[in-house]
Amino acid sequence: MRAWPRIPLAIALSALTTVAVGTWVQGGMPAAALVNNLGFVALGAYGMGCAVLAARASSGRMRGTWICWSIALAGWTAANVIWSVHEFVLHREPFPSPADIGYIVFTVFACGALVLAPIGSAGQSRMRLLLDGLIVALSLFMLSWVLVLHSVYETYRADRFALGLALLYPVADLMLIAIAVLVLARARHEHRRTMGLVTAALVAMTLSDTAFALLTARGAYVSGHAVDTGWLVAVATLGAAALLSLDRSPAADTAAAVPTRMSLWLPYLPLLVGGTLTSVAVLDGVLQLAAPAVIVAVCLRQSLASWENRRLLRMVAEQALRDPLTGLANCALFNDRLAHAMALRQRDDRAVAVLSLDLNDFKVVNDSLGHPAGNELLTRVAERMQACVRAGDTVARLGGDEFAVLLEGRVDHSHDIAHRIVEAFDAAFTVDGHSMLMRPSVGLAVAANDEPGLTGDELFKRADAAMYAAKRSRTDGVHVYTAEMRLVYQEHPGLARVPHPGVKGRGVAAVQLLGELRQAIDHLELAVVYQPKFDLATSRVVGAEALLRWPHPTRGLLSPDEFLPLVRRHGLMGAVTELVLAKALDDAAGWSAQGTPVPVAVNLFAPAVADPDLPSRMLRALRSRDLPAGALTVEITEDLFLDDIERTCAVLRQLRASGVRVAIDDFGSGYSALSYLRQLPIDEVKLDRQFIAPITADPRAAEVVRAVVGLAQVLGLSTVAEGVEDAETAERLRDYDCDIAQGFHYSPPLTQTAMLALLRAEVNPAQAPAEARSS
Template sequence: MVVPFVLTGVLAVALAVGQGRGWLHLVDDLLIVALSSFTAACAVMAAKSAEGRQRRAWATMGAAIGAWALADLIWLICEHVLHIDPYPSPADVFYLAFCVLAIPAVLGLAQFDVWSRRQATLRIALDGLTVALCSFLLAWIFALHQVFDTYRDDTFALGLAVFYPVADIVILAVAVAVLARVDATHRAVPALLVLGFALMTVTDSAFAYAVAAGSYQTGSFIDLGWAGALVAICVASVLSRGDSPPRLPSVLVPSNTALWAPYVPLLLAGTIGPLMVMTGLLRYLVPVIVVAVCLRQMVAAWENRQLLRAAAEQAFRDPLTGLANQTLFYDRLAHALMLSSRHGHRVAVVFLDLDDFKLVNDSVGHLEADGLLVKVGQRIAGCARAGDTVARMRGDEFALLLEGEHDDSQLIAEHVVDAFDEPFLVHGEQILLRPSVGVAAAATREAQIAPHTLVGRTETAMRTAKRSRSSRVHVFDASCESAEPDIVAPQSVSVQNWPDGAAKIRLLGELRRALDDDEFRMVYQPKVDLRSGQIVGVEALLRWLHPRLGLLGPDAFLPLVRQHGLMRPVTDTVLDKVFGDAARWISGGVPMPVAVNLFAPILRDAGLPTALGQALGRRGLPAELLTLEITEDLVLHDFDVVTGVLAQLRGFGIRVAIDDFGSGFSALSYLRELRVDEIKLDRHFISTVTSDPRTAAVVRAVIDLTHDLGSVVVAEGVEDAATVAWLRDANCDVAQGYFFGRPIEAAAVPELVGLPAEHL
């Protein structure tokens, strides 16, 4: 950056003290050659550090300045080696090449919106034509008419003398038009180019005038104009290397500069020109008319700019929340990834989905739900930093684009989740919304990652977070790709006597919070051997210790759990608590078998046997102590996968039972297709075996069939001695129910060992 200023300073000193001395011409030419060569090298370095259109533009600029440097060298050789007149000479070929190459180089720095490149090109051409014609008019008035008069009879010399200032004017006009389209944050580089080409235009016009007048010679102060132009171009190329590439906007709203810049040359030409060449009233009337027309056009352009700004806001903003929409989000993400590949900045995306928002829509109506989305957007935006982009992607899904030197994505995601701890107020009810959040960052080694790929990773991580009970924020990793599918109950599940509307949404929000706050409790109901009367195991039953409603049984909340994809985190919680209790029983010398209800669709997870085996191993529990009960009234899909999972479970030593047998319509097919260890007869069958002969006949037949298949029969819901006697006579193996005892806390289970059933 210092070199061009030093060279220009030395040139200025030489011109000041060396007038009339023989060494001045050589020093002048050497300094100009050095300055143009250094500027060409800087332009080439700028091209190497740029990308895309910017790289092509600076490469072309490097070629243009290189042609200029070569022309300066030929000028020096002609003047000091060959001792011939350097103007005109072969140097002019390369000066002409500079003029031809500079125009596409400057055009390459222009910003175009992706929808109207042709229209933008036309606007630049018209603006450039306006600036060029007005500048030419001024140049003609002050200098070029003298050149024309001097070379009127020499066509070649006339063409060459006029070409340079005219070409400079065209380049300057294009540079001004490009500057008018560049946003304020990237205006320094094109502004320096405008300054450089303006100095070049003035200098070439002065040179042409001096040559025509016969007063120019090497070592004139005119040479400082070319030096200044080269310095401006050199500084622009150096600044471009540290400047981030401009983001290509989807719709470019013209800047204020774009409004007035094309009219400045017109104002100058329309006011100065008439004063110089006209007489009488026209000399003053024409400038007034030009000023009035220019002002009118600028007002119209300003109004159009306001309309375009409003249209751009509507096109790239979500109309409901006012946040960025999906189009703008992807546009900014693409630009951020480009900057990351160039400067190594961190780029991360946080993707957020509101759990159970469909229920909100169905319960409180779309109008209230839309108002809720507006409040959600405000809370998310309140967690973002200055410069981050918050967008509503679709429906109840939001995203944040985070850029910076450091990766704070997980911390910001946690802040977003914490912002939802405060309930929303809808219809006088406090609604607790819970978001599931996925985070993914672009790795430094993934310079070419596509925006949709990065967003896809955050969506995958979000779905993993939705399934997890341990965290509502999940950072994308390789395990997300192979994660098990979501488990959701069939839509046919019905709920009776439940609250509707906002109250139901509130209960669901509280249910999700219960998973985080450890509000679930396990109780255990004894299972009795009907032959010996001894306790042979317990069944784990889930309860919710609700802070507002007290202790709730599964019928009060399990349908919500099934319908809204919470069975996996609830099942994980149950298994964790049961394994912990069983481990404590064993440490106390009581290896009590325990049965756990398992949501049947979870059996589609091929990794379930391994996960359960590892969990039992960590607790030091024998696999044969665990019985998994499958609810029979839920339809099992992917039957081949399920039978394979059951075979692996039984291979590990884990027992499998069909729960509520007889409550559905596929009982016999289950017996035929599934190899299980126990059949648990539904309580509705058992309750009438002593009073209904048809029921008694069916139950007796099922008991005999189950024994023939090598399985154990367990009767549920036994509540009186007569039923116990009937079951014992029918050769039923095990029974449980209030007749033997109500569910008890885990701490009381060891006391059951050795007690006969009548003492419970």
Template sequence: MRDREFCAADTIGGPMTGLRARQTIALVVGVVACAIALVLTGWLCGSRISLASLADNVMTSLAAVAMVASVITARTAHGRVRIAWAAMAIGLGSFTVGAVLWFVYRLTEFEHPYPSVADAAYLALPIATAIAMLLLSSGFSRTSRTRLVLDALVVAGSFSIVGWIAVLEDLWKSAPDDRLRVAVSAGYPVLDAAVLTIGVLVVARAHAGQRRTLALLTAGMAGIAISDGVFVYLTANQQPTDTALLYPGWLIGLVLFIGAALTGRGFAHREVIAAQPVSWTSVWLPFVPVMLASVAVFTQSPIDLKAGPVPVIGLMLLLAFSARQLLVMSENRSLLATVAEQALRDPLTGVGNRIVFRDRLSHAMQMRQRDGLSVGVLVMDLDDFKVVNDTLGHPVGDELLSLVAERIVGSVRAGDTVARLGGDEFAVLIEGRVDNSQLVAHRVVEAFDEPFIVDGQDLLIRPSIGLAVAEQDEPDLLAEDLLKRADIAMYSAKRSRAGGVHPFNAEMLLAETADGDLFASGPMPASRSGASTVRLLGELRQAIDQFELTLVYQPKFDLNTASIVGVEALVRWPHPKRGMLSPDEFLPLVRRYGLMGSITDLVVNQALDDVVRWREESLEVPIAVNMFAPSMADLRLPGKFARALADRNLSPSQLTVEITEDLFLDHMERTKTVLNQLQEFGIRIAIDDFGSGYSALSYMRDLTVDEVKLDRHFIAPIPADQRASAVVRAVLNLANELGLSTVAEGIETVTTAEWLREHGCNIGQGYFFSPPLTADNLRDILKKCERDASCRISGCSLRYGSCHWSESDVPHIELMR
């Protein structure tokens, strides 16, 4: 990501709009019309028009088209980009005027066409191109842009010396009274060399989205420079310049200028003033022509050198080169200062890093011992930031972190220190009175009331904030201890999910100390802190890698026939010290630390392997697996499931994917694509935990699903709450209208089961029928049911028939009496 202090980047324009397309077509038509006009002109004029005159006409037409293209591009741009293309339009317009004048000179057989007003018009083009390139360039500070101009002057001066010794000296001697002719002849290669130098250095530092336009401008100028050089050479040697071989460079250059104008639409200037690696081109480019000029000078006698302008040009070249080297030294010092400063800054957000925060905290604690002022440390962590990274991608997550840093900096006082400690964790050092710490902390909380706009989306994200203040009655409190207290308070805030600022208190420290005992004796909390979190996360990763997680299966029953119609796979973690852990006890770690993909692969493959084992005993059991909602935006998911089924020769209809509805679905378009592909393969889709999330009804409307599973908390109040009964009845009717199957979860009483059956619910599951079973126990039950057609797991109260099993037959089944 970008350094907020040194970078302010725009975006490159998108696809060509209809207006731009029409303008492009108009330009192409203009070029074709010019070509037709040229052919007709040559045919009408016959032998009076030479091939060189015809090339002059072509050049004039191309220059005019390039000028119009630049004008159109300038009209679509803004700011310095518009000024750049306006300069190009002026330069090309001047070139067009010069071409027209030169064409007229040839037709009228003007006696002395060189030098003339046409040459002044021609020389305006390289100047305009240089201005445009400087305006369109990116990555240059004011100092480096000045160095760029000095590099151009150094190269121009060097070529002036080489050109004088190689060509122009003879012209000077042959026409001692025509100094203007020599000056104009020298002006062409000197200006061209300077512009090409600027172009090469600008292209070398350009961003990918800008490089094409700048490269076309540089290449176009190179074509112009080649023909200019040939023209000057022919003129200096008093050879005719009406040959058509002189024109390819000019014509190609003008065509490239047209291409640059076309690609320049939508070009957005990106001013990035940041420490960047030095380009080798910028290092050696100024030295090569200086060396060539030195070699050329040594080939001449002192008398010849004194007779011309070489000493003056050499002095100017020396001054420019010296100024250039001084600027390089200045830039190097600035670069070293920048590197030293950035060593103390977070490269992503631009705020301080952990090193500078600890240094300033230690200094503040030392000043506290001397002056008695309080010191406060605020530590904050973004809730569900992992979800943002998993669903929207890490670039969006990085941009969100940068915006969060801006909000925090805008909320604190000028003297407070803001730092990013790592990941999505930030800290603020607050010095002064105790009430200042509270005030700043609450202002930071309020800064998150407005959503963040990232990648065109509104993201409302909340922080968990802990605050620790060093009181005056704790003179020996260390900086590390104060930071640890703020960290403990932050994790307390994260566990409570209550929002606001959580000041540190002694009870939090006691809870943290007792943490290990709590884990050893019972289930673990969803969120953990410190070394315990790291240790438990390592154990979980090891359990996933070594396939130590296991599955249990809860049967799903047809509420009309009481037959088993499928099972739901539920993951469990048989922890060696803490016993069997349910998903609620470790899935928060899975979601937070990006292990959901590994868990999904493990569950799907193990569940399908069990289906294969059941099939070997002639037991066909459809199976359902749970999917984390944001994972449904993974376009690779359908292919992975299809391969897993094909490898085991299983029908896709035996697999149902249940989307957990407790978290919102993002990237809805990609999610729809994934769901459609799954259904095309024959895999069923269900909305799990319906009624527990935020967008249940919109899911039924927008997503093509096959099944709706009513959450246990959604149906539990049915027997005693008429309003709850009415809502569930409405959902059942709606699902039936949409042709969706309905499954009720968590059925625990006969009254609930009977009510659901009477109101059209298709399938039920819960402890009233059966708790989750191991794969072997489920196999035994299915085989027993296959032998005994009248076998039912539930009691007789639902009029399903008599139960033929005793509790001893299936030890883990809790029969309803």
């Protein structure tokens, strides 16, 4: 409960205690009657004020409920004022009197408040509530008639007006209790505590009204009697219910209305008890057995039908909120829980995060193995994701291969769970007898504490933007939302759910190859060979480019063109780059230890160059092997640059400042080569083999190469020619003042051992390996 309602509630409880103690200690005495009546007026005003506050703070049907309670309690308070005036000022009998008009107003508007209570949105729910209330009320009336009301009737039967009033209150109270209990049984979870207090208040009032009618019939009632305590408790409890509604938690799950067990048998239990006792009291002979037996049979029959309806409604409710394939929450349930979590965050400053996940190349599975296999894969994915989260988190399938996770609690927990979900995809999935590796694009957005107005929709859009950034980068891991991602998302609002490029034309073989590739990466089974780089002026080895190979157990030695597309499309490039870098630096350290140091060049997947942690990781790797920064050259493939040139330039500047050389690989294979020469901080340009191959036969191609080499010299960049296959090409490049060449004219790619032999031959030419040859 919020802090501020506690003060009026404490005042009300204190007043209630004082009045109740005074009534019980001095029951029937004038002083007790005066205290009692003043307490009635004070507590009535208190209850009315609380109901007005609740009405102002509520909305929809709940607001109408508290407006009705405000009017009802106003009538009850006015009635007690009139009663007190008649008793202590006019010295008249207060029952019957004009005060009964106020009590009747209370009864009418209390009934309206209960009917307006939010138990369902359909008119049929309210009509069913009235009918059930009528059944319970009449059943309780029969029971009360047999036990109490018959004697009241006999007392007032000569005065029809007094008889009507004497019976009106207990009978109306029974009706109110019946409706209140039924509303409580059908109430939404967030309203049940409030309705529980309302029901308790009406029970206390009914007990006092019934006792009042019986005492009045016997001439034994006076103001300040102990029976008045029930009315005091009733009004104080209604005020507490109003205050409690001010602190109602936000709505929980939206679901189809499934009746509770209590709501099924509740209308029939009073009928069973009241009908049976009435039959026994009124009937005789065989009818005393037959009538109750019929009542029991009808109640059982109706209960069975209600149970079946409840079972069907539960099935409908489950289908409305669950994905039928995976059993996860669907979009409707996810959005509802997200709104609920964001409301709690505004109230309690709870951390909320949303993870958006999309399977890469899921269409390959559907196209290659069929939709049943795709459905089986989605089920397996759902099981793994569900195993990674906590009991209070929500995993949802939004449609197709799109999933979302709602995470509540500490921010670091959200990050840990997101990484666990990504790691859950490390193991291959077995679907329809085929082993395949699926990689997700994952985006995470966390609601920051300095954004109190952030909505659930906006938070999900941020997670979607982060997922879109992950898909564009084609890199593994969790991508956490940043403001830059949002800008891209706004510029391309339709791209957040663009399908991943996928593997085309390979079918089941591509899916199987992907699983084998992941295993090879995990087991460090990929191999690295080295393409020596020769100084064109001296023909000496000045470096080596690390090239990736895959010794496949059944397909033989695979070149990069045969598996790198899979690596790029499935987010494995980061792991492969780390593997190549580690092996290349290990071999470079080995050559240096043998007295033949030579720099190694490693290709980087261009999106990885935008990673601000890249320079520190590379320097740690160099230092751990006692290698200088100049022992490493980073080659970036020119045709795969991302749009974020500013971030890429910042990372490259850090690398160069530390001593690592930077080169553009395959220069000329893309569409923005000259702009990159101007924008990027680089040391070296590697001319693509497509530029080099035709220079001896095509004068235009030769002039282009000459111009690029001259431009590089003007910019202070060294030039490397790739794919030099013959002596004539080498001689032409030497004439153009190109600095370095590599290709089969000098040497094919060499293993680590062969490369060491080549380096030793620099000292002793007799030790040169057979596969290496000079110009």
